[in-house]
Amino acid sequence: MNMKEVNFTIRHSLMSSEKVLSNMNKLHICIFGGTTEGRLLFEILSKNNIMTDLFIATEYGQQFVNKLENVNVYQSRLDEKQMIELFLEKKYNFVVDATHPFAKIVTANIMKATDYCNIEYLRVVRESVVDMKCKYFDTIEECVLYLNDKEGNILLTTGSKDLNKFVNLNNCDRRVYVRILPMESSLKRSIELGFSNKNIICMQGPFSEELNTAIINTIDAKYLVTKESSSSGGFTEKAESCIKTGAECLVIRKPDESGLTLDEIINYFNIKR
Secondary structure (H helix, E strand, O other): OOHHHHHHHHHHHOOOOHHHHOOHHHOEEEEEOOOHHHHHHHHHHHHOOOEEEEEEOOHHHHOOOOOOOOEEEEEOOOOHHHHHHHHHHHOOOEEEEOOOOOOHHHHHHHHHHHHHHOOEEEEEOOOOOOOOOOEEEOOHHHHHHHHHOOOOEEEEOOOOOOHHHHOOOOOHHHHEEEEEOOOHHHHHHHHHOOOOHHHEEEOOOOOOHHHHHHHHHHHOEEEEEEEOOOHHHOHHHHHHHHHHHOOEEEEEOOOOOOOEOHHHHHHHHOOOO
């Protein structure tokens, strides 16, 4: 992250909290993202009688959002121009970015739109779990190069969005298994990219250590590929299942970012859990 981006986040995160400490229930807050942190935050805001608009990218994610008082849920993907139009219309007091840490384009659009509209931007950051028994890579491409020198089956748990970056793996159609969300679009993408139907696992988490272990053993995976995440993202269960089965856990590092943890944002708003 360059100094301009760091200063941007600090400038927005350290604004005077006087408006937060008074008349909280009169505020209108916008949240982007269907992550665990985003869902927890809007549930907390609902309990504190704060009007909240939650934007989720997929229809699949929307079905896991409980209907709560004071919360409007929208299933919509917005570009920068659409965000600006929304912010000017709604006149939010705060915009909270709780999107996935790998959703860099969406985060960049939110930052630029809030800056244009002079609305305070708050980024929710995940506290990642680091396991020294895992092998870390800065990019997916580096991970692919490493795997091309190895033999054995591979379990991909990185989602459907980046599957195109794995298609050049040696013997991809035979030894690569993908675990994706049970969405028609994800399954269609996997098949179109050439992944074998019998090697596609459509399941919704969270996944326990025992379930991960069973899947690894069933497909005889020697490698599990995942993205750097927090404990809420199921990272610990994946790492522990690799230890138990002898598979190697390969981790794609998340981009560097600055912001506030969920607890810090709750404290910043001066509200109760």
